[in-house]
Amino acid sequence: MLLGVAACGGPQPQDADETAGQAPATAQAQPEAPDIALPRVTVSGDESAHVVEAWTPPAVEIGEDADRRALRRQAEAALREGRLYEDAAAAAPIYLALSRTDPQDRQARDGLRRTTTAVLAAADRALAEAATDPQSGALERAVALAAVARTLDAEDRRVRSLQQRVERARRVAALVRAGREDLRGGQLDGALAWFREALALEPQDRDARQGLGAVESALVDRAQGEADRLEFDAAAGWLEQAGAVRGDMAGAVADARARIEAQRARAVAGLRDAALRDLLRPNGVRDARVRLAEVLRIARPGDPVAANLRERIDLVTYYGPFRPGQVFTDALADGSRGPQMVVVPHGGFRMGAEDTDPLASDAEKPAHYVRFNRGFAMSLTEVTVAEFGRFVASAGARPRATRRGNSLVYDERSGNFVRRSGVDWRSGYDGRPADPGDPVLHVSVRDAEAYAAWLSEQTGRHYRLPSEAEFEYALRAGNPGRYPWGDAGVPPPDTGNFTGGNDVSPGGRTWNNAFVGYGDGYWGVAPAGRFKPNAWGLHDLAGNVSEWVADCWHASYRRAPADGAPWYNPGCRARVVRGGSWAGSPAQTRSAWRSRVDSDVTSARIGFRVVRSI
Structure with missing residues (x-):
């Protein structure tokens, strides 16, 4: 040496x-x-x-x-x-x-x-x-x-x-x-024996202890590889070996076990969601049952998601049809009722902005045809503060803004949006306490998805965020114009809560970029359902608050799904927000407008609504 x-x-x-x-x-x-x-x-x-x-x-x-x-x-x-x-x-x-x-x-x-x-x-x-x-x-x-x-x-x-x-x-x-040397050659048993022999001679030797950690990490990597192939039983075997390397010191193994279990849950949930999408297609029950078999293979015995999926498939097989425009609610586990839902008729539409629209961006193109072969139900209004509060209380949830301790609010003094401490889902657009009937604000897309999952658990039905296609389809309600009401540059009276030239803030401010001659009486958020519904009975899709949808952000509609399903990539952070708001420009009120927003963002301009499969 x-x-x-x-x-x-x-x-x-x-x-x-x-x-x-x-x-x-x-x-x-x-x-x-x-x-x-x-x-x-x-x-x-x-x-x-x-x-x-x-x-x-x-x-x-x-x-x-x-x-x-x-x-x-x-x-x-x-x-x-x-x-x-x-x-x-x-x-x-x-x-x-x-x-x-x-x-x-x-x-x-x-x-x-x-x-x-x-x-x-x-x-x-x-x-x-x-x-x-x-x-x-x-x-x-x-x-x-x-x-x-x-x-x-x-x-x-x-x-x-x-x-x-x-x-x-x-x-x-x-x-x-x-x-x-054995570790480099992938001989983990041999490497483990050498490192243990070294520690028998010198229990505190740093390199030998690091060697044990490296063997443990290699075993965890093998477990992760099996999990990536959805071979969770094999992954559990490798994790068991990894856990024996350092015993109770192996916090990394516990983390890996939790991570792989979460991956299993995501895989099961992804198969469940795919099966539920299958059920929206004609003759999709057979494909859904194939996915159920895969869920049963990878899920732990007694997994409630697998049981729920089996029940849902059987339900859909024999479920009678709703009628278009029907309004209904589902019972929650405590006997109360969920949000009011309206059945949106099946059909097709041309999604996105046409080349003739001078305000269109490349992200809104190309315009393409989307068809829904089965109807779906959408909540009449945005989810309200009261409705979201029931979820928080029942599930013990801590939404993103609550955990972070702040959110973006409108500041009357500066006339701008600022980050303010102590603001969360219970707050209004200006940070003061919101009314129970107001749309819930200051929620991230994860919070919205958690609410939908809770509704699914409570009702036994499949609730989720609308896909981008479903949102625009319901917003247009059969109107192919530039705006939800048509091509006119000014909304008809009582159409919705938009930035109007006649609106005035509590401090006397007016909008720089607004619909000239329009006023709705609100500077800020209006109560959910305050304005007239559209042709399909839905309120505030075009205004009041912009809304999270299920899709990940894509820079254009090239290769977008033609069946209206969410365009989602697991793990994506950039999500889509649709629909105009009380503080959006006229261009953002167009039917085709869409925006890219990070999944963790919470603000005074974004809420959400849910859809339910039927």
Whole structure:
């Protein structure tokens, strides 16, 4: 392990347990490291595998007429400066020469004892450094110092102890190297055995402990690979092995187990959602049952999602049709009723902006045909503060703004939107407490999805956010015009809560960019359902608050689904917001308008509504 050491002695014997079954090693000269004074020690064979057993001191010539006093002063100075053995001017070679030429030289013997103590201390420091920084070369220094100490006083118990500690450190280093080699080759059982053997010798060895962590991580990676292939039973087996590596220290294994269980849940939920989409297609029951079989394969026994899906498939198979325009509510588990829903008729429409629309962006194109072969139900209004509050109380939910402690609100003093502390779903557009009948604001898309999932659990029906296509289809309600009411540049009276030129804020502000001549009587959010419904009985799709939909953001409609299903990529953060708002420009009130918003955003302009499969 002494790289760059100049050999100057005969070969030394190797340990029997290290030489058995091995071909004789050939000594090779090692290149000298420039500008570094290294010890001259006797080495042989593979320097990376054997403890140096002896040190040949540099020759110090002491003739009969030598000035021994001067030599002792020279040795004493070298000892003070820490030059212990490196060359003929170092302390150990001089004291050794003085002692050998005159065994009665008490001062030389005393200097030799003090030099031995200094060598032992230096070796202790080197071993400590090697334990914290194995790449520093400190172990090689410790080996060399141990060889020096052995030559100085082989019978000193401290020297024998040092030899044992150096041998143990060398052995631990060799075991760690073997473990790393097996780890690189994917031999995890072998690597684990090497690292454990190293720790049996030195329980606190950092590299061996890191090696155990690396084996654990490799096992976790294998588990993750199986989980990515939806082989969750195999993943559990690898995690069990990973958990045995470090026992109760393996917090990473517990995290991986939770992560993979969450992945299993997402996979089950994704298959469930795909099956529920299948049920919206004609003759889709067969495909849904195929997905159910896959859910049952990967889900844990008794998984309620699998049970719910089985029940839903059976339900849809024999469920009678609703009629278009029918308004209904579902019962919740506590006997109360869910939000009012209206059945949207099936049909087709041209989605997106036409090239003739001068206000259209590229994200709204190309206009394309979407058809719904089965109707769906959509809530008449945005989800209200009261409705969302029932979910929070029942589920014990902590929505995003509540956890974060702030949200974006309208500030009358500056006439702008600012982030304000203490604002969450219970707050209105200006941060003051909202009325129960107002649309709920300051919710992220995850909060909206959690509400829909809770409704599904409460009612046994499948609630979710509308797809982007469903939202625009319901907003247009059969009107192909630029705006939900047609192509006219000003909304008809009582159409909705938009930015009107006649609207005035509590402080006397007016909108810079508004529908000229229009006023709705509100600066801020209006109560849900305050304005007239559209042709299909739906309120406020075009205004009041913009709304989250289920889709991930895509920069255009190229390759968009033609069946109106959500265009969703698992894990996406950029989501879609649709529909105008009380603080949106006229261009944002167009039927085709869409906006990209991060999934964690909460603000005073965004709410949501839900749809339900039928």
